[in-house]
Amino acid sequence: MYWADPIKAGSAGGYDYAIVRLVDAQDSIALVAHSGTQTAPRRPYQAMNVDVFGGASGWRRGIVSGALSQLGDSQRQWLSCWQFAPSFLLQDGDSGSLALGVTAPYQYRVFGHFVAGCGVPKQGFAHQYVQDLRSCLADGLESDINI
Numbered sequence: 569m570y571w572a573d574p575i576k577a578g579s580a581g582g583y584d585y586a587i588v589r590l591v592d593a594q595d596s597i598a599l600v601a602h603s604g605t606q607t608a609p610r611r612p613y614q615a616m617n618v619d620v621f622g623g624a625s626g627w628r629r630g631i632v633s634g635a636l637s638q639l640g641d642s643q644r645q646w647l648s649c650w651q652f653a654p655s656f657l658l659q660d661g662d663s664g665s666l667a668l669g670v671t672a673p674y675q676y677r678v679f680g681h682f683v684a685g686c687g688v689p690k691q692g693f694a695h696q697y698v699q700d701l702r703s704c705l706a707d708g709l710e711s712d713i714n715i
Contacts, residue, residue, distance in 0.1 A: 581645035623662030
């Protein structure tokens with residue numbers, strides 16, 4: 569298993585992922601058809617339709633818009649995230665959920681995975697963040713996995 573947690577990076581920020589290598593054929597999971605990773609966020613930013621799969625909430629359709637170079641709280645700072653909307657689609661237990669493009673020209677492109685949200689306690693995430701997978705790969709994850 570390979571993993572990274574931005575809690576170790578302090579105020580510099582970092583990436584948040586866990587990769588599990590399945591060694592038993594009975595441990596297989598469904599493959600996700602995709603056409604590679606989406607280009608890392610850069611100007612001009614535009615809203616793009618995505619589906620988020622997995623986690624506690626199941627399938628959710630929304631948009632990613634804007635790009636945040638760094639965000640977080642006093643314990644964790646995440647680098648290179650997209651903002652996922654509308655509010656309150658995702659919840660605790662959805663961390664790691666895959667975000668996949670829906671419409672051309674980014675249909676089937678992997679945007680990244682849900683890492684964090686913020687909002688009023690016990691009311692859900694008013695803001696939700698998907699960490700950019702291409703940025704994670706470029707920062708060293710690419711040596712551990714093949715997309």
